Amino acid sequence: VEIPLLNHLGWNQTPKNNFQVKMMIPDLESECAPINMIVNYSINGVQDMGGVDFKNMTTTDIMMYDFPNLEVAFTFYNWYARMHGFCSRKSKKKKNANKEDVRQEFVCYRQGFREDRFKDNKIRQREAKPITRCGCKAKCVVSVNRITQRWSIRSINDVHNHPAVKELFIGFLPGHRGMDDDDIIQMNHYKNSGIRTSQIFGTFANQVGGYENVTFSQKDMYNVVDKDRRSKGTDSRAALAYLRSLKSSDPAMYWKHTVDKEGRLQHLFWSDGRCQMDYNIFGDVLAFDATYKRNRYLCPIVIFSGVNHHNQTTVFASAIVANEIEETYVWLLECLLEAMKGKMPKSVITDGDLAMKNAIRKVFPDVHHRLCAWHLIRNATSNVKSNRFTHLFRKLMLCDYEIVDFERKWNDMVIECGVHDNNWVLDMYQKKEMWAAAHIRGKFFGGFRTTSRCEGLHSKMGKFVNYRNNLTEFLQHFNQCIEHLRYKELEADYLSMHGDRMVQTEFHLLETNASKVYTKNVFFLFRSIMRKSCAVKVVGCKQTASCFIYIVNKYCRSDCEWHVSYWPISMELKCSCLRMESIGIPCDHIICVMVYMNMVEIPSALVLDRWTKNAKDSVNYTSQGQSGGWDSMSVCRYKSLNHRCREINNLVCKNPEAYAETMELLNDIYGHVKSKYEVQPEDGKKIEGHGDRYLQNPLTAKTKGRVANVAGRAGNKRKQTQCGFCGITGHNKQTCGAFKKQKTFVDKSKTTDDDGHDDDDDDDDSGGGGDDDDDDDDYRG
Incomplete structure (x- = not known):
């Protein structure tokens, strides 16, 4: 038939x-x-x-x-x-x-x-x-x-x-729009990588040859994301469930949370095994600061960070808090101590927040607390309206003065700028042990002078998280940010371990030895100090019963003098500038003495292990502390399969015979794979703990700082626009009628100039600045 x-x-x-x-x-x-x-x-x-x-x-x-x-x-x-x-x-x-x-x-x-x-x-x-x-x-x-x-x-x-x-418009009809399971899986992979939803839509368009070929709209993507958020129930419980799931692959995973009287999540602290091991090695210096608008509830994010052996920022722990009062920071520091097995840092640097200061004094009573130099300069500019004061204050804060010289120069600055009755200046003098280099010399801070590393970390984190993320999404995306930092550290390990550095100074043997000991970034810092050592010289030596004391002067500056002590038995060198104790790298004065003594290797007493290539040799990173984030190998396999399938699509979609043959083969493969590898869900498996079954989402936090709308602040009104030409409020210079008339007159006069030259001169803009009577003798190296 x-x-x-x-x-x-x-x-x-x-x-x-x-x-x-x-x-x-x-x-x-x-x-x-x-x-x-x-x-x-x-x-x-x-x-x-x-x-x-x-x-x-x-x-x-x-x-x-x-x-x-x-x-x-x-x-x-x-x-x-x-x-x-x-x-x-x-x-x-x-x-x-x-x-x-x-x-x-x-x-x-x-x-x-x-x-x-x-x-x-x-x-x-x-x-x-x-x-x-x-x-x-x-x-x-x-x-x-x-x-x-x-x-x-x-x-x-x-x-x-x-x-x-x-x-042309058929794809916009609601019945022909929508994301299938494969699209959702691919979108989630992109989201886990920190790519935002709007950028993901552009990626889909690039894959199918244009936006008009995408079978769903950007709004459909947001709807799927929102539906997924609602399906997970209470956000707080889902966030704790996510942290609990990480513990299956990271036994050292630590987290702790508190709830308020209404059963809402209040504070959440967490630190994985890798963070704890990093703290065990690099936890001598701790910096922490709060960042805002990184989640849906506007809860501040507190990140505890330090510096690793590549002079890179490393994260020790993180927390989401409902407020920034003293009790909150006390709880956070106690959690940090508990997670790190009771190990305290040597030094802490913050932005000067009073609640942080009091909490550090209670939990870390013996650590050196330093205030951020950048915040101090900003506060100096806002509290004392004098560029001269800001300049002098900055030098007093950063230069290695002796205490006697610091006191003298402070009094001279107060008299010169007339700030003897300024409350902020008086308060800063009372806190001089927390910011002046003259008072904190010899205390190890690992090169930290500001919390700019925290600010830089916040900037990097902004590429992965934003204020639309709920708690679970924030934790997932923040984990991706940490993974990115660890990848950069791994990359720096490779660059430090492979290859030999080119010698660029006259001290070939000493420089070569330093390149084999220090990591790449620290070696570059050491080499810059070696170059500076050429500007100083040994002018004398004194011998005592146990050591030699070398006198080092700056070139053509006999008034700039340092004393370098050398103990031959222990091969130990110490300089009066105390930079070795502050940074952990020999100063230019010590290097000058080493060259004077014809040393070809850096004595072991001067090598701080935390800056060397072997800083992590004492810790096994492969057996524990691995992050329990998203499965990168699974993503790679998915991408490989997806790429091959796209190639098949391009080959057979326009050929009916090829399509029928390929579809038959794919059906056979699908049936085989599904019957052999499909994983059945476990019945009765719960992800919630006994104590967080009724845990509720946190309230939107009221963070510190000014209100976003400046005009809405109590007692303040928006400043009216004032013209820079006539001085009348209500308009600016570009819309000023008087300015336009004068400009028209000047243009006409220029066109009638016989010589065709502009007679305007710049005598008033000579740029002469104030007299600066501070010479190089204010610096000690």
Whole structure:
């Protein structure tokens, strides 16, 4: 029996197993009897729809298909609708006595009318959507066969009372937009990498050859993200569940949280095993600061950080807090001590917050607390309106003065600038042990003078997290930020271990030895100090019972003098400038003495282990402390498979024979993989703990600092615009009528100048600055 309808539908070959042709011939007794034949074309999934010619399909043709379930039937009809300029949606449904679906109506998206209560609503927060429903009667009815349990089209009305949508705009119809599971998986991979949703949409467009080819809109992506957030229940419980899941791959994972009286999450502190081991090596210097607007609740993020052997920022612990009072910081520092097995830092640097200061005094009573130099300069500028004072104050803060010289210069500055009665200046003098280099020399800070490392870390973190993230998303994306920092450290390890540095100074042997001992970045710092050592020289030596004391002067400056003590037995050198004790790297005065003594290697007493290439040799990073973040190997495998599938798509999508052959192979592969590797979910597995079952989300925090809207601050009004030309408020120089008149007059006078030259001179802008009587003798090296 010939079936010409197959050719009409675009099938030019014998149907495969997934496309069945069923013929029912009830009467074959008489040769002259007519053959009554009913042909059903079975569609078992999306893979069978690629060879159907929907564009030329009629209503008679579409009724000859059957489907395994309701979803496949709806997808089939929606593909038909796409090729005919409309989209469909599900409408009335009928169930049997067993509550099973037996009948379903698919209607045109413009079926029905908008209810009057929505049209007459005068109180709206946003513009109403355009009315698209016009009472279209087009519909398709499908029902299930009780014997075969397959769905088939029972009736169809393909008459519309509206024009068809142009092919150019068909992708914008709601029924043809949406993200499938593969799109969602790929989007989540991008989100876990810190890529924002708007940028992810551009990535999808690049993959399919343009934005118009993406099967969903950017709004659809945001809807999927929002739906996923709501499906996880309470955000606080999901965040704790995420931290709990990390412990399965990181046994050293530590976290702790508190709740308020209403059962809301208040504070959350966490530190993984890798952070704890980094603190064990580099925790001699601790810096912490708060950053804002990094999550949906505007809760401040407190990050405890330090500096590693590459002079890079490393994170020890992090916390989300509801407020920044003294009790909160005390709790955070106690959690830090507990996580780090009681090890205290030697030095701490903060931005000068009073709550931080009091908390440090209680929990870390013996550490050296230093105030951030950048914040002090900013406060000096705002509290004392004098550029001269800011200049002198900066020198007093950063230069290595002796205490006697510091006191003398402080008194001279107070008298010169007339700030003897300024409360801020008096308060800073009382805190001089926390910021003046003259008082903190010899205390190890590892090169820290400001919290700029914290600010830089906050800037890097802004690439991964933003104020739209809930707690769970913040933890996931913040973990990606930490992974990025660790990758940069791994990269620096490689650059330090491989290759030999080119010698660039005259001290070849000493420089070569330093390049083998120090990491790349620290070696560069040491080499710059070596160059500076050429500007000093040894002018004398004194011998005592146990050591030699070398006198070092600056070149052509006999008043700049330092004393370097050398103990021959222990090969130890100490300088009066105490920079070796402050930074952990030999100063230029010590290097000058080493060159004077013809040393070709840096004595071990001068090598601080935390700056060397072998700083982490005492810790095994491969056996523990690995981060439990997203599976990077899984992402790589997914990307590789996705790339190969795209290549196959490009090769076979335009060839019907190649498409049919490839689809058959893919069906076989899919069935094999699903039966062998599909993981069944565990029943009854809970991710919540016993104590956080009723934990609620935190309230939106009220952070420190000024209100975002300057005009809204109590007692302050927005300053009116004042013209810089006439001095009248209400306009600026560009809109000033008087300025425009004068400008027009000047332009006319220039055009009538016989010489054609501009007579304006710049005598008033000579740029002469104030006299600076501070010479190089104010510096000690």
